[in-house]
Amino acid sequence: MDEFQAATDRFLSWFRSMGGDFRDDLLEIKDLRSRDAGRGIVALKDIPEDTTLFTIPRNAIINVETSDLSGKLPGIFDQLGADEDEDDEDSVRQDPWTSLILIMLYEYLLGDASRWKPYFDVLPQTFDTPLFWSEAELKELEGTCLTTEKIGKQESDEMLKSRVLKVVKANPTVFYPEGTTHLSDEELLALAHQIGSTVMAYAFDLDNASEEGDDEEDGWVEDREGKTMLGMVPMADILNANADFNAHVNHGDSLEVLSLRSNLPAGTEILNYYGPLPSSELLRRYGYVTLEHQRYDVVELPWSLVASALAQRLNITESQLPKLEDMEDYFIIERDSGDPDSEGRLTFEYKLREISPELDEQLTTFLKALKKSKPDAFLDKRQRVEIYSAAIKQALAAKLAQYPTTISANEALLKKADMSKRHRMAVEVRLGEKTLLQEAIALVDGEAGAKEEEEDGGPATKKVKTKA
């Protein structure tokens, strides 16, 4: 038996010793590394709807309530969520994130003495999230929503140093068991990143036991800025996830994972749901992409591209364009993708129905202001409509040109067998965004034609609103 399987077996016995229930008559934890999916849980038999697949007692969860660290450093966790005290130089403000990272660091450094050691042995040590990509790998994401700022390496370095490392270094006797070697700053930061990334991809937002029945978002962390309690939930986090999913986590006295579908055939992977995330965000948080998430892809169109297209169309310099208050810098373009059905299936026919209501509003206001400040900028409504469509189309084309390769080059790349996982994922993110941009250009062309007909007194196409 290889070490991977041995670690899985130790984890399963430990899970049971903590009071966890796992239906091994129905399920198995499988090695899915051949398809880059780590461990996952697969049905051994056909499973009917609403079957409880496994149950996790709350004492098996790692969080502020179960780890001894909160008893050892009460001051740190008592002020969870409180505002930073500017006058107190020693005060280090913690949020649900940083407190869970501290707790995980503490338990990890305890080694064999941690109650959760067999669980740590099945958690990952390497990640494919862009935070860990080389400069050359990151270059493949050029043009996409995953900007350096969004990936946030510098920001997370600073956050970990000021809130996590500071606490560890101030309390060495708490974090380092007797006789263990203290880590250098560099080693500690690397470990904090590893743990931070585990929390990002594995932690659950824990509903309070008393709020039973409130199962919105299946308990997965959705609002990472919020003040809710985060926890690591062994076994529930062995589940992989997709936009098309078939299981659901119920938060009660214990956490229960239930099947969602009227029938889950033997051999099916049990899948959780991380929410309607675009490929870029799935990659940023979890380090993978899937075909099913592509419907949720988004593009960020900068206003600067629209403004420079306008200036070019009107034959004026950008500095001659009006300056309005409260201008948006970016506009999100996304399809109307609907929601998965009650069994987690993607039955809704997704479609791009409008470019962006916010861009429409800003551009319309902008063109009105332009007409006021430069009455000869365009003659009539028809010309304004033409300029409106042409500027958006030109901005979309300019955005399309910001990606390193064309759609056909991307498609050819994806047919190559020898691409690295990270390169392939970057190409898929790029391709998804470019496909959406092409749909957007086609939509503008269609709408421009319809508007011209409307101006000429012909039939008008009714604009359909996208989801709220």
Ligand SMILES: C[S@@+](CC[C@H](N)C(=O)[O-])C[C@H]1O[C@@H](n2cnc3c(N)ncnc32)[C@H](O)[C@@H]1O
């Ligand atoms: C909560 S864990 C799931 C268990 C994980 N497979 C493991 O072996 O520990 C989330 C991580 O699993 C992987 N993952 C989840 N769903 C996946 C999927 N549908 N395809 C590929 N990898 C997936 C990603 O690496 C993600 O960061």
